[in-house]
Amino acid sequence: MENKVHKVMEVCGTHTHALMQFGLKDVYRDKMRLVSGPGCPVCVTSQSDIDRLLYLCDQGVRIYTFGDLMKVPGSFGTLREKRALGADVREIYNPLEIIEDMRKQPTTIAVFAAIGFETTAPLVAELIAEIEKSGVKNLYIYSLLKRIPPAIEALLSDPDCEIDGLLCPGHVATVIGETPFVKLSEKFEKPFVIAGFTAEQLIFALEKMYEMLTKGIIGVFNAYYSTVKKEGSPLALKALKKFFETSDAEWRGLSVIKDSGFMLKKEYSVINALQKYPQLYKITSKDNCPCGQVLKGKLEPEDCSYFGVSCNPENPLGPCMVSSEGSCHAVFLYRT
Amino acid sequence: MDGTITIHHNSGKRQTELLKFIKEHLSNAVISMEEDGGVITQPVDVVSTDSFTIYPYFFPGGDIGKLAVTGSVNDVVMLGAEPIFMTLSIILEEGFPLESFERIVSSIDNELRNLDLKILCGDTKVMNRGSIDGIVLNTTCFGKSVRSPLSVSNIEPGNAVILTGPIGLHGAAIMAMRKGFNVDFKSDCRALTSLLEIVKRYNIKTMRDATRGGVAQILNEIAVSTGCDIVINEDMLLIQEGVKSVAEILGVDPLYLACEGTAVIFCDEHDSDGVMETLNDMGFYPSFIGYVREKSIIPRVMLKNRFGVERVLPMLVEELTPRIC
Numbered sequence: 001m002e003n004k005v006h007k008v009m010e011v012c013g014t015h016t017h018a019l020m021q022f023g024l025k026d027v028y029r030d031k032m033r034l035v036s037g038p039g040c041p042v043c044v045t046s047q048s049d050i051d052r053l054l055y056l057c058d059q060g061v062r063i064y065t066f067g068d069l070m071k072v073p074g075s076f077g078t079l080r081e082k083r084a085l086g087a088d089v090r091e092i093y094n095p096l097e098i099i100e101d102m103r104k105q106p107t108t109i110a111v112f113a114a115i116g117f118e119t120t121a122p123l124v125a126e127l128i129a130e131i132e133k134s135g136v137k138n139l140y141i142y143s144l145l146k147r148i149p150p151a152i153e154a155l156l157s158d159p160d161c162e163i164d165g166l167l168c169p170g171h172v173a174t175v176i177g178e179t180p181f182v183k184l185s186e187k188f189e190k191p192f193v194i195a196g197f198t199a200e201q202l203i204f205a206l207e208k209m210y211e212m213l214t215k216g217i218i219g220v221f222n223a224y225y226s227t228v229k230k231e232g233s234p235l236a237l238k239a240l241k242k243f244f245e246t247s248d249a250e251w252r253g254l255s256v257i258k259d260s261g262f263m264l265k266k267e268y269s270v271i272n273a274l275q276k277y278p279q280l281y282k283i284t285s286k287d288n289c290p291c292g293q294v295l296k297g298k299l300e301p302e303d304c305s306y307f308g309v310s311c312n313p314e315n316p317l318g319p320c321m322v323s324s325e326g327s328c329h330a331v332f333l334y335r336t
Numbered sequence: 337m338d339g340t341i342t343i344h345h346n347s348g349k350r351q352t353e354l355l356k357f358i359k360e361h362l363s364n365a366v367i368s369m370e371e372d373g374g375v376i377t378q379p380v381d382v383v384s385t386d387s388f389t390i391y392p393y394f395f396p397g398g399d400i401g402k403l404a405v406t407g408s409v410n411d412v413v414m415l416g417a418e419p420i421f422m423t424l425s426i427i428l429e430e431g432f433p434l435e436s437f438e439r440i441v442s443s444i445d446n447e448l449r450n451l452d453l454k455i456l457c458g459d460t461k462v463m464n465r466g467s468i469d470g471i472v473l474n475t476t477c478f479g480k481s482v483r484s485p486l487s488v489s490n491i492e493p494g495n496a497v498i499l500t501g502p503i504g505l506h507g508a509a510i511m512a513m514r515k516g517f518n519v520d521f522k523s524d525c526r527a528l529t530s531l532l533e534i535v536k537r538y539n540i541k542t543m544r545d546a547t548r549g550g551v552a553q554i555l556n557e558i559a560v561s562t563g564c565d566i567v568i569n570e571d572m573l574l575i576q577e578g579v580k581s582v583a584e585i586l587g588v589d590p591l592y593l594a595c596e597g598t599a600v601i602f603c604d605e606h607d608s609d610g611v612m613e614t615l616n617d618m619g620f621y622p623s624f625i626g627y628v629r630e631k632s633i634i635p636r637v638m639l640k641n642r643f644g645v646e647r648v649l650p651m652l653v654e655e656l657t658p659r660i661c
Contacts, residue, residue, distance in 0.1 A: 014587065017587075020647075021647070022641060022643065022645070023641060023643055023645025023646075023647055024643075026645060027643060027645065093514075093515050093586075094515065094516070199642075199643070324587060325587075332650075333648075333650055334647045334648065335647075335648060
């Protein structure tokens with residue numbers, strides 16, 4: 001029993017990146033096999049959603065989005081390629097930047113492709129509040145926002161799941177607190193550790209994880225207690241509750257997961273891109289790359305037949321190689 | 337002149353006005369802007385040209401004008417040559433505010449005076465609104481070597497790698513400004529002509545200013561050129577706290593952030609102490625970051641961290657993008 005190498009999943013792209021950067025995957029190789037989970041918002045964006053954004057480009061709609069999404073391939077190219085061909089696609093860092101643009105150009109119609117998890121969702125909530133306040137009428141929200149706990153539940157419910165413990169995303173936990181993870185830990189009887197992002201914080205979290213695994217301890221240990229409070233961030237949670245309700249959402253490679261999305265509440269349907277462009281519902285496409293297997297922790301990036309050959313950061317086939325938080329990208333970047 | 341640049345500044349009376357305006361602001365530095373070209377009266381043996389586009393045009397620690405002068409000057413200095421002349425080509429977008437243009441030209445003049453450097457010839461063009469992003473400057477600098485020109489081909493296994501100062505200041509300052517962060521540091525944009533002193537004194541193999549792509553890009557280019565691995569000790573890299581914070585928030589690695597006043601120096605390992613001491617005396621904050629390892633089939637830059645783990649420091653594939661969460 002002592003010699004067992006435990007399989008631990010980090011459910012956060014930034015953790016994946018940091019673990020590789022600090023070489024900690026190697027350091028813990030004999031004790032724990034650290035595999036990457038679906039914790040990167042870019043990586044879990046489905047091909048259908050990219051195709052919908054490409055469709056909007058073709059309709060002359062301006063698209064605002066975060067950087068890495070520009071590079072994710074849809075069925076017929078990427079948003080970046082569309083931009084090179086003349087589409088109005090704009091990269092933003094802070095969603096609030098958009099308001100001023102739209103105010104200056106009242107005849108332009110724009111859609112903000114809001115991707116992200118619980119960490120980013122409050123920012124989008126702030127944008128919605130600002131749209132209301134400012135009276136801007138030409139900006140619509142296409143919410144691709146996702147919730148992490150239902151995705152963890154879906155992964156752990158898989159009968160083939162071999163994951164022994166979970167390294168929980170510190171940033172998400174800052175917003176939602178410890179409670180959702182406690183419920184999951186108890187349901188699946190596995191140890192969960194909420195981890196920070198510095199080398200020291202990660203080592204602390206990994207040591208705790210190993211101790212819990214070897215002693216058979218079930219529950220949630222908050223190793224990021226300096227930032228993560230038990231109740232999370234009441235302010236952020238209040239904003240989420242005001243503007244969003246949960247909905248089923250499509251995750252790349254994981255298909256549709258119940259209640260895993262943040263959908264705009266009915267009161268805000270006037271700015272919902274899906275209401276404005278109902279044709280988007282009709283666009284569906286299939287993810288062809290094996291990113292889904294990587295996201296489930298069932299396929300190591302280096303074991304993917306495309307890895308480093310036809311799929312590399314210059315020519316990514318799938319989002320796990322696109323995103324700076326993607327597991328394939330991290331493995332490619334930090335290979336020794 | 338009116339308050340903005342117009343397409344009419346491309347010819348006729350308005351062009352004459354524009355040239356007069358520039359000459360007034362570059363009064364002490366212009367050798368000839370009357371003729372179509374300048375006459376080189378001194379021997380030169382090194383030349384470097386570069387075009388500059390940056391947004392915002394004004395940033396803490398500099399502006400596009402200062403950057404255009406120091407950028408080309410540093411390229412010449414990195415070859416071990418003293419800058420002698422410079423050419424200046426200015427491309428403006430219609431509608432560019434004259435006040436901003438005046439600040440930029442004055443900044444160019446100020447930098448030229450500091451360096452005692454003169455403009456040999458120049459050119460201006462105005463393009464239609466939307467054709468370019470405000471202003472583009474092109475500078476070409478001519479220099480005279482203080483010894484045989486430095487070159488990557490001089491590098492051998494065992495050579496020391498020294499950084500002249502902290503990294504990522506320029507890139508982090510620009511990113512911080514673009515994102516609206518208040519930071520207490522500024523770009524390191526400056527001329528590195530004083531480094532010629534160490535070129536005269538020591539067996540310097542080559543020098544590179546770590547501009548676009550930062551230190552990681554420069555080291556990778558040199559590894560590929562020499563066919564040798566380069567090993568860098570992560571703990572020896574100087575990174576200011578503010579730069580670390582900006583990089584942390586945006587999810588980018590400071591090693592890839594541009595520097596505009598920090599160079600990577602490759603020297604004979606026996607000279608490393610002397611180089612470090614001289615740089616210290618000159619007011620730099622040098623650090624001995626690593627060395628050139630043996631020839632390799634796939635030359636790579638290896639970054640050794642505090643846990644003793646060595647990892648590849650890859651070449652930047654494309655522009656840095658901030659992470660989402």
